[in-house]
Amino acid sequence: MPKVKIPRKSTTIDMTAMCDVAFLLLTFFILTTKFRAQEVVQIEIPPSTAQVPIPDKDIMMFNIATDGRIFFGLDDQNTRLKLLDRLANAYQIEFTPKQKDAFRTLELWGMDIRLLPGFLDKDPNERANTIQPGLKIDTTGGAQIEDLILFSRQENNNLRIAIKADKSTEYKSFDKLIEALQNRKVNKFNIVTSARAGKE
Amino acid sequence: MAEMNIPQGGGKKGHKKVRSKKMSTRVDLTAMVDLGFLLITFFMLATTFNKPKTMEVNKPAKEDKIDKKDEPPIKMSKTVSLMLGDNDKVYWYISPDEIDANTQLTLDSVDYSPTGLRKVIQRRQNEVQAQWGKKDDLFVMIKPLPKSKVKNTVDVLDEMTINGVTRYAILQPNDPIDSLVALQVGQSRK
Numbered sequence: 095m096p097k098v099k100i101p102r103k104s105t106t107i108d109m110t111a112m113c114d115v116a117f118l119l120l121t122f123f124i125l126t127t128k129f130r131a132q133e134v135v136q137i138e139i140p141p142s143t144a145q146v147p148i149p150d151k152d153i154m155m156f157n158i159a160t161d162g163r164i165f166f167g168l169d170d171q172n173t174r175l176k177l178l179d180r181l182a183n184a185y186q187i188e189f190t191p192k193q194k195d196a197f198r199t200l201e202l203w204g205m206d207i208r209l210l211p212g213f214l215d216k217d218p219n220e221r222a223n224t225i226q227p228g229l230k231i232d233t234t235g236g237a238q239i240e241d242l243i244l245f246s247r248q249e250n251n252n253l254r255i256a257i258k259a260d261k262s263t264e265y266k267s268f269d270k271l272i273e274a275l276q277n278r279k280v281n282k283f284n285i286v287t288s289a290r291a292g293k294e
Numbered sequence: 295m296a297e298m299n300i301p302q303g304g305g306k307k308g309h310k311k312v313r314s315k316k317m318s319t320r321v322d323l324t325a326m327v328d329l330g331f332l333l334i335t336f337f338m339l340a341t342t343f344n345k346p347k348t349m350e351v352n353k354p355a356k357e358d359k360i361d362k363k364d365e366p367p368i369k370m371s372k373t374v375s376l377m378l379g380d381n382d383k384v385y386w387y388i389s390p391d392e393i394d395a396n397t398q399l400t401l402d403s404v405d406y407s408p409t410g411l412r413k414v415i416q417r418r419q420n421e422v423q424a425q426w427g428k429k430d431d432l433f434v435m436i437k438p439l440p441k442s443k444v445k446n447t448v449d450v451l452d453e454m455t456i457n458g459v460t461r462y463a464i465l466q467p468n469d470p471i472d473s474l475v476a477l478q479v480g481q482s483r484k
Binding site (some may be wrong): 106109110112113116117120123124126127128139140141142143144145146147148158256258259260261262263264265266269270271273276279281282283284285286287288290291 | 322324325326330331333334337338340341345346347348349350351352353354355384391416438439440441442444445446447448449451452455456
């Protein structure tokens with residue numbers, strides 16, 4: 095009997111299809127990605143059974159940290175710039191173009207408005223490592239917060255207010271913020287929560 | 295890996311026509327696939343998929359112009375007051391319709407579990423249904439004390455959705471009974 099010769103098969107596989115799939119997926123992810131915003135402060139949001147997703151645009155975001163510090167952020171860069179112009183007017187502060195540009199990219203911040211220029215002069219890395227004091231609402235009220243609310247809403251009338259509070263924040267700080275909002279005739283706002291699995 | 299064959303000095307053979315070698319058009323795509331998947335991994339990790347949810351809260355407008363007398367007062371027997379205290383406790387009571395010297399008020403404390411707060415609300419719903427004929431008439435007054443946590447408020451609002459309570463409000467704890475209750479549980483109400 096003659097020996098049966100097993101033909102040697104090539105080990106190379108056609109990669110074209112796999113490549114197609116990989117890049118298709120890649121395109122999908124690139125298009126759907128919304129990058130995680132840099133967190134100024136760690137916030138653990140409370141779970142709830144609410145099902146309404148947070149709107150994509152026209153958001154005025156307030157963050158309240160566990161220790162009661164309040165941070166403020168707008169989602170739209172143009173509105174941010176307009177807001178800064180109005181703040182500059184109202185508080186008699188001059189912002190350099192460089193500072194304005196830095197403010198344009200600032201997702202979330204919380205400090206006395208008069209401290210802003212110094213903060214904006216820092217380079218982005220240094221800024222991320224600075225501990226921000228938070229916006230203050232004291233016994234005399236939150237004049238700066240109220241100004242921020244007023245000016246932003248004047249620039250963009252469709253703004254919706256979202257409040258992201260850490261679940262162990264005391265109600266006291268939350269209430270102060272709501273009072274500031276109500277002083278500016280905002281009676282409707284959203285509390286940001288995470289989805290809870292099932293109804294426990 | 296991809297290889298390229300570069301013809302070297304092949305065309306110097308007398309009068310023969312120069313024939314370019316036929317090259318394979320196949321390129322090794324392994325490296326490209328590698329790169330593709332690497333980028334996919336990066337984008338998957340950087341993406342926020344679970345969008346946070348929001349809970350809409352409407353507060354009654356702070357209108358000083360509205361005359362209090364124009365609004366019919368709500369029957370207290372249709373209500374239940376929840377005061378949110380610290381350490382995840384809810385203090386609840388039912389205000390009497392008329393307060394006089396002999397009024398007795400029972401105050402009870404529960405937690406936020408399904409067996410605690412939910413039972414209270416459901417029982418109250420049934421009581422209201424028995425007395426007024428409609429479950430929806432129940433009005434829940436939520437009064438968070440300053441020491442309570444935001445989580446507590448969210449939990450209570452959640453409980454309203456779960457039990458289908460349509461009428462509720464977050465209020466400042468500022469009627470006289472509230473002060474007494476706050477005093478009782480050792481907290482200031484402001």
